[in-house]
Amino acid sequence: MSIHFLNCFTCSGRVPAHWHTGALCLLVETDQGPVLVDTGLGREDYVRQPAILRAFRLVIRALINPEEAAVRQLARLGYDPKSVCHIVLTHMHFDHVGGLPDFPHATVHVHRREYEAFTRSPQRLSDLGYVRRHVAHDPEFALYGDGVRRWYGWPALRLPFEPEMWLVELFGHTPGHCGVAVRTESGWLFNVGSAAPIGFTEEVPPWLTRLMVGPHEASIRAFRTAHPEIHMTTGHMWLDFFEGRRGSG
Ligand SMILES: [Zn+2]
Numbered sequence: 001m002s003i004h005f006l007n008c009f010t011c012s013g014r015v016p017a018h019w020h021t022g023a024l025c026l027l028v029e030t031d032q033g034p035v036l037v038d039t040g041l042g043r044e045d046y047v048r049q050p051a052i053l054r055a056f057r058l059v060i061r062a063l064i065n066p067e068e069a070a071v072r073q074l075a076r077l078g079y080d081p082k083s084v085c086h087i088v089l090t091h092m093h094f095d096h097v098g099g100l101p102d103f104p105h106a107t108v109h110v111h112r113r114e115y116e117a118f119t120r121s122p123q124r125l126s127d128l129g130y131v132r133r134h135v136a137h138d139p140e141f142a143l144y145g146d147g148v149r150r151w152y153g154w155p156a157l158r159l160p161f162e163p164e165m166w167l168v169e170l171f172g173h174t175p176g177h178c179g180v181a182v183r184t185e186s187g188w189l190f191n192v193g194s195a196a197p198i199g200f201t202e203e204v205p206p207w208l209t210r211l212m213v214g215p216h217e218a219s220i221r222a223f224r225t226a227h228p229e230i231h232m233t234t235g236h237m238w239l240d241f242f243e244g245r246r247g248s249g
Pocket residue numbers: 091093129173194
C-alpha cells in the first residue's frame with residue numbers, strides 16, 4: 001500500500017512574500033484501486049480560469065502550470081487516470097475539486113452538508129469558493145452524514161475502502177468540511193484539510209485563523225501534540241513538504 005502526496009496547485013503569497021504553498025492531494029492505493037483525496041485545479045481551470053481564481057490572484061501569485069493537474073501527475077506516475085473510480089473530498093472549494101471533470105466516471109465521496117452547501121444558492125462568504133461548472137459533468141455522488149461514529153474521539157464516518165479510511169467532521173471552513181484519516185503501514189495519516197492553517201503555521205493571528213479555517217484549530221493543535229505518532233497534514237502545505245515525497249506510506 002502506498003500514498004502519494006501530490007501538489008496540485010502551487011501558490012505564493014504577495015504578502016507575506018516568503019509563503020510558498022501547494023494544495024495537497026493524496027493518492028491512496030486501496031482495494032478499489034487508486035483513490036484521490038481532493039483534486040486541486042483541473043485541466044479546464046488552466047484554460048478558462050474561474051472568476052474566483054482570477055480574484056485570488058490579486059492577493060496570491062499562482063503558478064498556472066497545467067502539468068500540476070492531478071490527471072497529468074497520475075499519468076506521469078504510471079497510473080491510468082481511468083483507474084480512479086473514487087474521489088474523496090475534504091470540501092468543495094474550487095482549489096480542491098477543480099480536477100473532478102478530469103475523472104468523469106469517478107464516484108465523488110463527500111459529506112452531505114458540503115454537497116448541500118455547494119448546490120444551494122450562496123448564503124455565506126465561503127460559498128464564493130464554489131464553482132458550479134466543476135460538477136457540470138454530473139458525477140455520481142456518495143453522500144455521508146448518517147451513522148456518525150468516532151475516530152480518536154472525533155465524529156467521523158467510515159469510507160468504504162481498505163485500508164481503513166474515515167471522513168472526520170471538522171465543519172467550519174465550509175459547512176460540511178471534513179478531514180480524512182487513512183490507516184497506513186506505520187499508523188495513521190490525518191489530513192485535516194482546511195481546518196488548520198498552512199502546515200500548522202502559527203504565523204497567522206488567532207482571530208484571522210478562526211475566520212479562515214473555522215473553530216477546530218486549537219483542538220487540532222492539541223490533538224497533534226497528544227498524538228505525535230499520527231502523521232498530520234493540512235490541505236495546503238509548504239512547498240518544501242512535497243520535495244522528495246513522491247510515494248511514501
Ligand atoms: Zn477551502
